[in-house]
Amino acid sequence: MLEIRNLHVSVDDKPILHGLDLAVQAGEVHAVMGPNGSGKSTLAQVLAGRDSFTVTRGEVRYLGRDLLALPPEERAREGIFLAFQYPVEIPGVANIYLLKSALNALRKHRGEAELDAMDFLALVRDRLKLMGMDEALLYRPVNQGFSGGEKKRNEILQMALLEPKLAILDETDSGLDIDALKVVADGIESMRSPQRAIILVTHYQRLLDYVVPDRVHVLSHGRIALSGGPGLAQELERRGYAWVDEMQIAAPGPGTTGETAS
């Protein structure tokens, strides 16, 4: 579904990603882990089409197409969804209006009829229940005055409504207490499907206790330093990210992206 080859990304001429490779198939859940500043969020934003980043080399294929050539809205309509690390507050725009506009933009793109108000509301209510959210949040301005946990739930609510093909969740677990983490994790888990790929970008392993990934990748200094099975996340939790760097120093050069036993 997604194939990233030799991706180099800079922001203000400062390289962030250099030589990142990653392949994700439909039905898989991948975790991208790494220390702060390793480029995790940059990767998530570049995939969604943020233009403040410059791709200097490499390519990204999504469903056989050149993803980088598409504007952000085209990517969204083609089934890519980014759950933001910091969901943006939009005063004056009701949450329900955004949800409806987003869903209808996608449906229109797929050649489907727009949902009428009744069908739409029924669908939203169903998803709200899944996320344990109060209906009143629909009528508040997007993310304005939401608690940290409400903002993250709201992102997952949007995902559950838009049913993307490729969901990228950027630090969705950060700032959540244990109860909220459970709700968010259940929401993500419910989205697991043979037709869908999910990329969990996270600093900590705790979300992965609830949503067990098929593959775990460790990002270090702008590239994937290590890939493995779900056991890699636990090993990281135990040994810290410095361990990955030490391994890289021990075995520099090509081929460092090795498997660890799990």
Add this chain to the structure above:
Amino acid sequence: MNAPLSATRRDACHHFLDEFRRIRDTLPGRQRPWLAHLRDQAMQRFMEMGFPTLRSEDWKYTSVAPIENGLFTLAACTSAVIDRSAIGALALPGAHLVVFVDGRHVPDLSRTDALPDGATLTSLAVLLERNPRGLAAQLGHVDDYPSAFAALNAACMTDGVCVHLARGTRLEAPIHLLFVTTSDKLAVHTRNLIVAEPDSCATIVEHHVGTGTTSCFTNTVTDIALAERARIVHHKLQQENTRSCHVAAINAQLAAESRFASTSFALGAALARADIRVALDGAGAECTLDGLYLPDGRRHIDHHTRIDHNQPRCTSRELYKGVLDGAGRGVFNGRLVVHPGAQKSDAAQTNRNLLLSELAEIDTKPQLEIWADDVKCSHAATVGQLDADQVFYLRSRGLDDATARALLTYAFAAEMIQRVELPSLRQHLDGLIRTRLPQSLEALP
């Protein structure tokens, strides 16, 4: 260059003087010596002051050249015929309606029969003829007119509305004052006098509309006096056409514990200037000043507000927002004076501007003068563009760039509409704002 310019300016004043002389004997109340004297004195005052120049601090950013060069004519009476259905489309449902066409009250188009006892609406032209006691005092003294436009208005006023709310009168339905201009090259001078006795309450919509593409100049003054505990909500909606000039003054005087809310929606005209002055003259009085201006194309919209905290324990809140597009230009000057002895004054002023184009321009200036020590005053002014994070967030949800920008622009402006309590006006305004967006939006829930 100065000499020919000032000659032009003098010519412009003389043009109005000639016009005034031409129609003086047809103006309402002409047989009253005191009134004829007032008009002459006001005209003299106008000639002394002359049209303001950019050298005047209050007009630093606003040139009145389109008014000086417009060769507008004063009309004593209008023969304008207006389509009844055009009025019907503008009238707010359920409101007491008073219609003026080219500065003249048209009783036939008005609808005031449902007014409750205690509330009277009279045409100023009728009152000037009737000359009731106290009218002269209400019109004020020539020396007190704050600007050349106020003086010109006093000299040339043809009509307007006089609202009187007796003690304790509370109007449920709003009063809709609809001022329509139809005739080309016409200068319209209206004067409104609103008196709210103790404990009375009303909502008044002052609505100025230009029809077609005629070029008009409206110079209007509204005086509002609130007695103890009276409550007046005054909405001003200016949607003159793009060839017109609009100069307006609103003067409110508040007695103790009274509450005045003013909103100014400045959506039209080529050149528009509004001076809104509030005198908090009684302890515990409160005022709220809201405004929204949308200069686009080559429009120039200027708001000058002044709030005087003259007595203790008064509260003022002010929020003005501007959306500036094309080569549009906005001016906001918010003056706030807390006078000695006005302790426990509580004032907050905010002006926010959204610049949508590189050619658009805003000059914003808060002016706080505080002469008392136990007060709470704040002000903030911002000028910015659409937030890139917000635009990206919306696009990442599938909205195209133009729709995302239109939605965010709408949301910025709509805050001012949502603050309007009158549903019929809110709806009308919402429709107007949408037509001004570069991209149409789906119906909002």
